[in-house]
Amino acid sequence: MGLSNASEDLSSEMEVDAFRRLFPLRYFERHLAESIRPDGRPLGKARETSIFLGAVASANGSALVKIGSTTMLTAIKMEVMTPSLESPDEGCLAIDFHMPPICSPIVRPGRPAEASPVVSKQLSDTISSSRMIDLKELSLVGGKAAWMAYLNAAFSIMQDIYCLDADGALFDAALISAVAALSHLQIPAVAMNDDGKIVLVSGEDGQKPVNKEKRKLTLRSIPFSLTCILHKNYILADPTAEEESIMETHVTIVLDTSGQLISLYKPGGPALAYTSAIQDCVGLTGQRVKELKSYLDKENSAMEVVV
Amino acid sequence: METDRPDGRTPNQLRPLACSCSILHRAHGSASWAQGETKVLAAVYGPKAGTKKNENPEKASIEVIWKPKTGQIGKLEKEYEMILKRTLESICIRTIYPNTTTSVIVQVVHDDGALLPCAINAACTALVDAGIPLKHLAVAICCSVTDSGCIILDPTKEEEEKMKAYINLVFPNTIVSVLPERSSQVGSEPMAHGIMTSVTQGAMSVDDYLHCLDRGRAASARLSEFVRKNIGPKSTWLGRMGFLCR
Numbered sequence: 001m002g003l004s005n006a007s008e009d010l011s012s013e014m015e016v017d018a019f020r021r022l023f024p025l026r027y028f029e030r031h032l033a034e035s036i037r038p039d040g041r042p043l044g045k046a047r048e049t050s051i052f053l054g055a056v057a058s059a060n061g062s063a064l065v066k067i068g069s070t071t072m073l074t075a076i077k078m079e080v081m082t083p084s085l086e087s088p089d090e091g092c093l094a095i096d097f098h099m100p101p102i103c104s105p106i107v108r109p110g111r112p113a114e115a116s117p118v119v120s121k122q123l124s125d126t127i128s129s130s131r132m133i134d135l136k137e138l139s140l141v142g143g144k145a146a147w148m149a150y151l152n153a154a155f156s157i158m159q160d161i162y163c164l165d166a167d168g169a170l171f172d173a174a175l176i177s178a179v180a181a182l183s184h185l186q187i188p189a190v191a192m193n194d195d196g197k198i199v200l201v202s203g204e205d206g207q208k209p210v211n212k213e214k215r216k217l218t219l220r221s222i223p224f225s226l227t228c229i230l231h232k233n234y235i236l237a238d239p240t241a242e243e244e245s246i247m248e249t250h251v252t253i254v255l256d257t258s259g260q261l262i263s264l265y266k267p268g269g270p271a272l273a274y275t276s277a278i279q280d281c282v283g284l285t286g287q288r289v290k291e292l293k294s295y296l297d298k299e300n301s302a303m304e305v306v307v
Numbered sequence: 308m309e310t311d312r313p314d315g316r317t318p319n320q321l322r323p324l325a326c327s328c329s330i331l332h333r334a335h336g337s338a339s340w341a342q343g344e345t346k347v348l349a350a351v352y353g354p355k356a357g358t359k360k361n362e363n364p365e366k367a368s369i370e371v372i373w374k375p376k377t378g379q380i381g382k383l384e385k386e387y388e389m390i391l392k393r394t395l396e397s398i399c400i401r402t403i404y405p406n407t408t409t410s411v412i413v414q415v416v417h418d419d420g421a422l423l424p425c426a427i428n429a430a431c432t433a434l435v436d437a438g439i440p441l442k443h444l445a446v447a448i449c450c451s452v453t454d455s456g457c458i459i460l461d462p463t464k465e466e467e468e469k470m471k472a473y474i475n476l477v478f479p480n481t482i483v484s485v486l487p488e489r490s491s492q493v494g495s496e497p498m499a500h501g502i503m504t505s506v507t508q509g510a511m512s513v514d515d516y517l518h519c520l521d522r523g524r525a526a527s528a529r530l531s532e533f534v535r536k537n538i539g540p541k542s543t544w545l546g547r548m549g550f551l552c553r
Contacts, residue, residue: 264505267506
């Protein structure tokens with residue numbers, strides 16, 4: 001009796017797996033008809049999110065973010081540079097997104113993955129569109145001492161984002177990671193040495209300080225994003241890589257904490273997005289923004305307590 | 308108070324459109340599309356046998372190559388390529404020619420603002436010229452929002468730099484049919500109101516976005532009429548007449 005039950009259970013499990021492999025779209029639609037997904041989530045719920053600040057000790061700011069299995073590691077390095085002629089009183093912010101072969105079976109070593117420059121461009125556009133960072137704050141011009149009258153320097157923020165595990169919604173995880181790292185960022189103290197160059201303060205003699213001490217960057221309204229899949233009459237929030245490959249219409253909406261729409265990104269796809277679907281997606285994204293804001297605030301508070 | 312535009316257009320007015328097909332001999336389909344000074348040349352080759360790696364051989368695949376006017380391909384061009392590829396994939400019937408690849412080469416001739424919509428219009432026209440089976444055409448339009456909340460269609464490069472935000476929108480072509488009105492509806496909205504592609508730049512409120520949608524839909528109806536007039540049996544007939552005269 002026990003043996004017979006065991007073999008039946010095993011055969012039914014194999015049948016489910018075979019059905020999933022052979023007819024993935026129908027397998028998912030069977031779940032959608034009951035308003036659930038194969039991993040047990042309701043349609044409008046995102047996966048569990050965790051944010052860890054300060055993962056890289058040698059960086060000026062860093063963050064490790066996981067949404068479900070998708071993992072992003074961001075590190076920020078700051079340097080002093082000469083600002084450009086068009087904007088002499090502003091620093092600059094450069095973002096690079098990397099997909100090493102460890103993150104996905106379709107990424108090969110050598111040439112960068114084709115999603116990499118697209119996500120990189122989207123991130124740069126989103127952070128510059130939201131005006132989260134005042135680039136004038138990065139400038140070192142205008143010191144009080146007379147000997148700094150000819151000083152022409154500004155900070156440059158270089159942000160590298162590494163995808164360690166690509167399981168869908170890459171842009172969402174990358175954006176949270178970038179924002180968390182910028183909130184963790186400490187602007188270092190710099191000084192002018194005897195040669196007249198700007199260097200980081202290292203305690204040596206003969207250095208004249210340019211700015212007083214380490215300080216945090218001021219962030220204005222913070223952008224957060226949510227990716228949804230449109231499939232027939234269903235809207236699925238925060239898709240996994242399997243869901244993304246099976247259902248091909250993705251919409252990514254970025255809102256900031258003041259309610260402004262930073263980006264609405266829908267690159268083609270078989271399903272058409274009508275006004276009601278857009279409004280539903282904006283509503284889901286609004287909820288997600290509040291959720292992520294509380295996570296980030298909690299993590300920053302924990303960091304301050306530790307310090 | 309309406310905004311005065313430097314070239315004298317009203318906010319809802321598009322720049323003059325120009326479209327010509329079959330201008331390249333080696334390409335299976337080609338089209339040139341100009342909106343004002345912005346001009347894009349598109350060529351289509353295929354369907355050719357074989358499928359690239361990471362593509363699905365059970366369907367026809369589309370490869371898009373974007374050539375800027377000057378310089379090398381950067382991240383912006385890669386993003387445009389991806390958007391064009393996804394948009395064209397959604398209008399092609401990909402089950403007719405499995406295990407084939409269709410190449411679409413987009414060459415930017417001049418960029419005076421609203422470049423991506425111009426390229427999408429040129430690529431769709433070139434696909435028609437090549438005889439690729441399509442579900443419907445796509446029409447692309449650029450809307451921009453000023454700091455005072457006014458919405459302007461089809462901005463030039465100079466206007467784009469002053470705008471608070473702008474949106475590139477792609478809609479299906481409007482349907483002209485002898486069937487009853489309800490057959491081309493999806494739910495309570497006509498099919499032409501669905502968004503195929505939406506790419507935004509800059510921050511705006513959600514209401515501004517919905518206003519841009521309404522303006523974009525009205526403009527896409529005019530674009531649909533222009534496309535229908537220019538890609539029709541009349542062109543083929545004139546082509547045959549020209550051939551006979553030679």
